[in-house]
Amino acid sequence: MAEYDVLVIGSGSGMTIASNAVASKLKTAVIEHGPMGGTCLNRGCIPSKMLLYPADIIAMIKEAEKLGIDITINSIDFKKIMNRMRHLVTEDSQQQGKAVEVTDKIVWYKGTGEFISDYTMQIGDHRILAEKIFIVSGARPGVPPIKGIKEVNYLTSETLLELKEPPQDIIVIGGGYIAAEYGHFFASIGTKVTIVQRNPELIPKEEPEISELLKEEMEKRMNIFTNHAVVEVEEKNNIKTVIAKNRETEELKEFSAQSLLLATGRVPNSDLVKPEKTGVELDKRGYVKVNEYLETNKKNIWALGDAIGKQMFKHVANYEAEVAWHNAIHEHKVALDYTAVPHAVFSHPQIASVGFTEAKAKEQGYKIWVGKEYYENTGKGAAMGNPKGFVKVIVEQETGKILGGHIIGPFAPILIQEIINAMSKDNNFMNIIRSMHIHPAMPEVVQRAFSNLKET
Numbered sequence: 001m002a003e004y005d006v007l008v009i010g011s012g013s014g015m016t017i018a019s020n021a022v023a024s025k026l027k028t029a030v031i032e033h034g035p036m037g038g039t040c041l042n043r044g045c046i047p048s049k050m051l052l053y054p055a056d057i058i059a060m061i062k063e064a065e066k067l068g069i070d071i072t073i074n075s076i077d078f079k080k081i082m083n084r085m086r087h088l089v090t091e092d093s094q095q096q097g098k099a100v101e102v103t104d105k106i107v108w109y110k111g112t113g114e115f116i117s118d119y120t121m122q123i124g125d126h127r128i129l130a131e132k133i134f135i136v137s138g139a140r141p142g143v144p145p146i147k148g149i150k151e152v153n154y155l156t157s158e159t160l161l162e163l164k165e166p167p168q169d170i171i172v173i174g175g176g177y178i179a180a181e182y183g184h185f186f187a188s189i190g191t192k193v194t195i196v197q198r199n200p201e202l203i204p205k206e207e208p209e210i211s212e213l214l215k216e217e218m219e220k221r222m223n224i225f226t227n228h229a230v231v232e233v234e235e236k237n238n239i240k241t242v243i244a245k246n247r248e249t250e251e252l253k254e255f256s257a258q259s260l261l262l263a264t265g266r267v268p269n270s271d272l273v274k275p276e277k278t279g280v281e282l283d284k285r286g287y288v289k290v291n292e293y294l295e296t297n298k299k300n301i302w303a304l305g306d307a308i309g310k311q312m313f314k315h316v317a318n319y320e321a322e323v324a325w326h327n328a329i330h331e332h333k334v335a336l337d338y339t340a341v342p343h344a345v346f347s348h349p350q351i352a353s354v355g356f357t358e359a360k361a362k363e364q365g366y367k368i369w370v371g372k373e374y375y376e377n378t379g380k381g382a383a384m385g386n387p388k389g390f391v392k393v394i395v396e397q398e399t400g401k402i403l404g405g406h407i408i409g410p411f412a413p414i415l416i417q418e419i420i421n422a423m424s425k426d427n428n429f430m431n432i433i434r435s436m437h438i439h440p441a442m443p444e445v446v447q448r449a450f451s452n453l454k455e456t
Contacts, residue, residue, distance in 0.1 A: 002107075004029045007121070007130030009113055009273060012038020013305050013317035014136030015096070018106060020325045028106045029128055031113040031121065035090075036097035039138050039306065040314040042089055043158045050085035052181055052346045055188035059348045066385045076189050078166040085161070115277040119300075132300050132328055135280070135288055136321070137273045139266040139306035144173075147232040152240055154233075154260040157182065167191050167259035171242050173230050174263030175202045180214065180347035182261060183222055188348075193222035194255050196244050200227045203345060207357050207392060210408045217349055217388055228253065233260065268307055275303075285309060292335040294324040302328060311341050340423040344413035349389055352416035355404030355423060358456065361394050366403060369395045369453035375409050378448065379440025384410065391449040393419065393429070400428045411442055418446050429453075 005026035008014040014030065015038075021028040035042050054076075061071050100108050109128070113121040120129050141156035143149060155163075155170075157178050166189050172179045175197025187193045195202070195218075201211040202224060215224055228244040231252075235241070240260040244253050270276075270286045280296045280303070281289045287309030294302045302324040305317035320336070327333045342354040361368050375381035375389040389409015396403055405419035422432055429450045437447045 001120075002029070002126065002128045003027075004107075004128060004130045005132065007031070007128065007133045008136060009121075009134065010038055010136035010138055010305070010307070011036045011096075011100075011108075012040055012136060012138060013314065013321045014038070014134060015100075016318060016321035017134050017136070017325050018100075022103060022105050024329070025105065029109060029130065030100065030106060031109045031111070031123055033110070033112040035093040036100060036108070037093045038136075041096075042093055043161065045314050046092075047085050047089050047161050048157070048181060049346060050088060051081060051185050054081050055185045056346075056348065058188040059184070063385075078189060079164065081189075082161075082163060112272050114272065115274050115280075118278050120278070133278075133302070134324060134328075135273065135275055135296070135301065135303040135307050136305045136317070137269045137307045139268045139309070139312065141262060142265045142267040143262060144230075144264045146173075146230055148234050152233050152235045152260060154240070154262050156262050160261060167257070169257040170194070170259040170261055171196060171240060171255050171257045172261045172263055173242065174261075174265070175199055175204070175224075175226060176263060176265065177203065177345050179261075179263040180218070180345055182263065183218060184346075184348045187218075187221040192257070194257065195222060195224045196228050196230055196242060196255060197224065197226045198229045198247070200247075202226060203347075203351065206345075206351060206353060206408075207406045209390070209392065210351060210353075210406055213388060213390075213408055214347060214349065214351065218347065221348075225253070225255075266306065266312065268309060270307070275301075283309070293327045293333045294320060294336065295327065300328075311338055313341070313343050316341055340420055342416055342420050344416070346413070349387070349409050350412040351406075351408050352412040353404070353406045354416055354420050355402065356394055357404060357406070358392075358394055361396075361403045362456075367397045368403065368456060369397055370456045371395070371449045371451065371453040373445050373448040373452055375442075375445055378442070378444050380442045380444065383440065391415070391445050393446075393449045393453075395429045395450070395453055397455070400430060402427055402429050405446075407446075409445075415443060415446055418443060 006021040006028045008018045008030045011032035018030050109123045111123045113123040116122045169192035172195045183193050202215040203211050227247045230244045232243040242255045268286045279298045288303035288307050290303050290308050294304050304320035304324050306312045345351040371393045376386035392406045394404040402423050432450050437444050
């Protein structure tokens, strides 16, 4: 049996911990069953954005006519777009893997590790014991229990990255981030897209006005059916048929297409890793339970990232990795602070949010002001052809503290950063109002939203 000071399960944000352990001259093991780099690099953030950027360019070209520009897209080379994505992902992953293999004091076990007893894992023929363990085992696309789903060839956010030819038409089951982003991608390259969403709203976790505008804009390029629960799927002659029930009228509706994409959420990999065999508690969904210090109920075992199912974003996992490492080596513990966790949806139009929604702020008991400004009311917005979009901000009346910011429109993930930075510093909305903003430039829409605060 091999013994280590530190064991890291997962090579995504877990590599932050592994690097710190090696820098501290601790004997370290990393278990990774797939390519080095984890979900973000290989199956998530990076490959998806490599596909979505060309989709953004295509959408901009098609919308250029309103600015007086007549452009014709002669062709879209799907294979080139996909190969460019795969080349970058493979190259980065291989470079990371080579770096690990030549680094002293770290061993990469290539396989799926499974706990077999306290602090002990089995990986193939190898059995290893570690003093400190970090579970960063991630999650994978979930497959809902739909009648007939096991007999149908479907795509997920991972397997679609292997496509060699663009589908003529595709049905997307789900209405969250993945559905919105890949709906945008496929519609841009000429695929006929149909989104079937169980919830009444598209992207239901966003502000209601944002969900409404996103659906309105996306429906210009695809068919979207919200409040429809899929009850059955089947496949005949390579054609997939989806049967969905209108949750309001109970009317059944059929959709058929060449391809089917499941975008119905993710499930943890705990069923593979089996942390319960070392005494670690899981919640009812299978995610690892942790406290505010990322400690599990088992001494010297921490967990973070998608494995704990809290804020499932790469930037959050990177932050959690630093918190977990600090708490593992210092007596003074640092608690998690999710107050200013941002996220973005790279749909068309784009979305970015940070902090509380209006409803959540009220639910928490805050007395608030809400401010809103539209892109079309700014000089830069007019120059861009008055794109649909707005900024909505939530401020606590008593303190002037920014509680939340929400943006839909061009460059939303960039514009949100000013609000994030303000929330992360001394957090008073007057700093944004008083700071000088370039005119005419898009950040003015953020400043104006804070200038339009009203009690709700």
